[in-house]
Amino acid sequence: MTTTSSAPADLLTRQVSQRVSQSVFDGSRLRVVLLVDVYDGAQQQFLEAYEQLCNQVASVPGHVSDQLCQSIENPSQWLITSEWESAPPFLAWVNSEEHVQMVEPLHSCVRDTRSLRFNVVRETGGPAADAAAGDRRLQAAPRIGDGVIRHALTFTVKPGSEKTVAKILADYASPEPKVDDTTRLCRTSLFMHGNRVVRAIEVRGDLLAALRHVARQPEVRAVEEAINPYLEHDRDLDDPESARVFFTRAALPAVHHVTAEQDDPRAERHALYYPARPEQGMRLAELLAQHDAAAAEDTHSPVLRSTIFQRDDVVVRLIDVRGGLNAAGPAPALGPLDPAQAAELTTLLDDAGPSAAQDGDITRRLLDLARMTPVTDRRSPDA
Template sequence: MTTTSAPVSESLTRQVSQRVSQSVFDGSHLRVVLLVDVYDGAQQQFLEAYEQLCNQVASVPGHVSDQLCQSIENPSQWLITSEWESAPPFLTWVNSEEHVRMVEPLHSCVRDTRSLRFHVVRETGGPAAHAEPGERRLQSSPRIGDGVIRHALTFTVKPGSEEAVAKILADYASPEPRVDDTTRLIRTSLFMHGNRVVRAIEVRGDLLAALRHVARQPEVRAVEEAINPHLEHDRDLDDPESARVFFTRAALPAVHHVTAGEAKADAVRHALYYPARDGGGLRLAQLLSQQDEKAADDPRSPVLRSTIFQRDDVVMRLVDVRGGDTDPAQVLGLTDRARVAEVTALLDADALGVDASALSDGAAARLLTLARMELVTDRRSPDA
C-alpha cells in the first residue's frame, strides 16, 4: 500500500491550490470514469470479461467500489466508474503489469476506451451526510490550472545504440501543431539518460486527441519505424495490440505540477532522472512534490515551473529555472536538509551508475550531474 501525503491545513491547501495545477497527492478520494465503446454483438462477451475483472479488482488495496452502466440510447456504449481511497493506490495498480494482464480479455470486444480521473471535491448524501469535514477526505478547494496538460513517454533502447537513437530523435520534422479547433501541441522535449528515452509533451486541449494526431503524422511514424530496431522491447506498430501494449507500458503520467512564476525568456529547462529503489517510486515522487511546493512559497527560489512524472520506479522531474548560476540543490528540489537523506535513500544508485556511498553525503553537485538528462531536442509551437 502506498503512502499518501500528510493532511495540511485548509488555509495552506487553499493557498497552494492557486498555483498547483495538478497533483495526485491530495489524499482525497478518487473517482475514475472509463468510457467504453464495445463492438456490435460483443456486449455479452464484454459483460463476462468485466465480471472477471471486477472480482480481481475488488482485492486491490485502496479500491472502494465500482459500477458498470450501459447506455439507454446506444447499447454499444458503456460506462465503468470506480472509487478509490486516494489516487496513489489506483496509480500503483493501473501502471502495473498485473493491470496489463487483467484487462487483456477486454481488448477483443472493445473498440475504444477513454479513462478520466477526478478527485472528489464535494459530496452529498451517503456517508458524507453524517461525517465530519475532516473525515470526508474530499479535496478542500479546487485547483487552478493553466489549461496545459502534461504527459510523457519513456522507453529504453539497446545499449550501444544511444548515439544513433539520439540522432534519429533530433533530426525529424516537427508535426503540425494544430490538432483541431480546440487542441494543439504546445511543446515537445526529448531527453536521454544512458539508454533511457523520455519524451515530454505539453498540450492545450484534449490530450488523447493530440496523441492520436501525433501518431498519424508521417514524420513521426517514420521516426518510430527508424528506432524500432534499437528498442530493448520489440514492438510492431502495424499490430494494434503490440502497439497498444508498448505505449501502455511507456506512459509516464504527470503526478504533480507547480507553477511558481511567469515564464521567463531566459528560463532554462532541466530534465532530471530519479530512478527509485524497488517499490519506492511513488514515495519518491511525493517527497519531490513537497519540495516543489515549498520552493513555490520562496520568492528567492529560481524554480519557475516543475512537473513530476512517475510510473513504477521511474521518476522524472522537468523543471524550468531562471537563467544564471543556480544552486544544484534548488534545481534538484532538495533544499530541505531533513528530506535529503530520505530522498537519496530511495534512489537506485546502480541505475545512476554510481556507488551508493556517493549519494549518502548529500553532495548536490555530484547528484545533479548524475541525474541530469541529456537534451536531444526541445520544440515549441510557433504561437505557443
C-alpha cells in the same frame, strides 16, 4: 506494487500551495470514469470479461467500489466508474504490469476506451450529508490550472545505440501543431539518460486527440519506424495490439505540477531522472512534490515551473530554470533543500550509492547522476 503512506499526503493537504495546479498527493478520494465502446454483438463477452476483472480489482489495496453501466440509448456504449481511497494506490495499480495483463481479455471485444480521473471535491446526499468534509477526505479547494495537459512517454533502447537514436529523434520535422479547433500541441521536450528516452509533451485541449493526431503524422511515423531496430522491447506499429501494449507500458503520467508566480521567457528547460528503489517510486515522487510546493512560494527560487512524472520506479522531474542548472546551483535544481529530505532522497534512489548519505556534497553528486541529456525542445509558433 508501489504505495505511499497517508501521513505525508495529509501533511501536503494542510500546506498545499495555491501555485500547485495538479497533484495526486493531497489525500482526496478519487473517482475514475472509463468510457467504453464495445464491438457490436460482443456485449455478453464484454460483461463476462468485466465480471472476471472486477473480482480481481476488489482485492487491490485502495479500491473502494465500482459500477458497470450500459447506455439506455446505444447498447454498445458502456460506462465503468470506480472509487478509490486516493489517487496513489489507483496509479500504482493502473500503471503496473499486473494491470496490463488483467485487462487483456477486454481488448478483444472493445473498439475504443477513454479513461478520466477526478479528485472528489464535494458530494451531497446519502451518508455524505452527515459527515464532515475532513472525514470524507475531499479535496479542500479547486485547483487553478493553465489549461495545459502534460504527459510523457519513456522507453529504453539497446545499449550502444544511444547516439544513433538521439540523432534520429533530434532530426525529424515537427508535426502540424493544430489538431482541431479546440486542441493544439504546445511543446515537445525530449531527453535521454543513458539508454532511457523520455518524451514530454504539452497539449492544450484533448490529450487523447493530440496523441492520436501525432501518431498519424508521417514525419512522426517515420521516426518511430527508424528507432524500432534499437528498442530494447520489440513492437509492431502495424499491429494495434502490439502498439497498444507498448504505449501503455511507456506512458509516464504527470503526478504533480507547480508554477511560480514569476515568469521568464529566457528560462531553460531541463529534465532530471530519479531511478527509485523497488516499490519506492511513488514515495520519491511525493517527496519531490512536497519540496516543489514549498519552493514555489520562494520568489528567489530559480525554478519557475516543475512537473513530476512517475510510473513504477521511474521518476522524472521536468523543470524550467532561470539562468540554467549551473546558475541555479545543485540544491534548488535537484529538489529537497532540507537535510532530512535530502538524506531520505538518497535512501529512495536506486543508484545513489551506499555512501551517499555520508557524502559531504550529496546534492552536487546527485544532480550529476540525475541530469538528463537534452535532445530536442520544440514549441509551436503560437503556443
